[in-house]
Amino acid sequence: MFSRALLAAALAAVCGSVHAQVSNCARNYTVVSGDTCDGISAKENVSTYQLATVNNATIDAGCDDLFVGESLCLGITGQDCDVTHVVVSGDNCEAIAQAAGTTLDILLANNPNVDSDCSNIYPGEVLCTADDIIVVSSGSTSAA
Numbered sequence: 239m240f241s242r243a244l245l246a247a248a249l250a251a252v253c254g255s256v257h258a259q260v261s262n263c264a265r266n267y268t269v270v271s272g273d274t275c276d277g278i279s280a281k282e283n284v285s286t287y288q289l290a291t292v293n294n295a296t297i298d299a300g301c302d303d304l305f306v307g308e309s310l311c312l313g314i315t316g317q318d319c320d321v322t323h324v325v326v327s328g329d330n331c332e333a334i335a336q337a338a339g340t341t342l343d344i345l346l347a348n349n350p351n352v353d354s355d356c357s358n359i360y361p362g363e364v365l366c367t368a369d370d371i372i373v374v375s376s377g378s379t380s381a382a
């Protein structure tokens with residue numbers, strides 16, 4: 239029955255299906271062996287914040303639950319920052335912003351996971367270094 243199918247779809251969405259997919263995904267990605275969240279972010283030009291936020295329904299806070307073959311979304315259409323910098327030891331936000339041709343304020347706005355005093359960045363973290371502010375919301379998932 240149609241209504242039963244709808245209910246099942248709704249339940250699967252709420253419960254977080256293994257095959258959950260983000261609607262309006264601009265860039266799909268399939269997890270391969272050896273991937274980590276920051277590793278995917280670095281090779282695919284997606285910020286640590288954006289990857290976590292868009293895939294909030296499927297990736298846990300510590301990114302301990304990736305599995306080979308898992309479908310992720312790297313960015314939502316219209317909210318997709320693909321200009322990035324991988325933090326190295328000794329980096330500071332001021333210098334990262336300057337090197338990227340953006341401002342500290344825009345850098346902090348695009349990476350809400352970074353403290354206002356930039357004390358919590360770490361080597362391997364990927365920052366969005368776009369020169370305009372890109373607001374990223376959590377991906378809404380639907381059952382596949």
Ligand SMILES: *[C@@H]1O[C@H](CO)[C@@H](O)[C@H](O)[C@H]1NC(C)=O
Pocket residue numbers: 259263264265266
């Ligand atoms: C991403 O995957 C979904 C589900 O398979 C598909 O509908 C969408 O067109 C894909 N987007 C891109 C940009 O390939």
Ligand SMILES: *[C@@H]1O[C@H](CO)[C@@H](O)[C@H](O)[C@H]1NC(C)=O
Pocket residue numbers: 281282283
């Ligand atoms: C990531 O960005 C760099 C620098 O713009 C570019 O050379 C590279 O091709 C990009 N990689 C992907 C997967 O988009």
Ligand SMILES: *[C@@H]1O[C@H](CO)[C@@H](O)[C@H](O)[C@H]1NC(C)=O
Pocket residue numbers: 290291294376
């Ligand atoms: C993920 O969702 C939870 C619950 O809605 C929220 O508390 C958390 O801040 C979100 N995390 C990210 C990275 O968006």
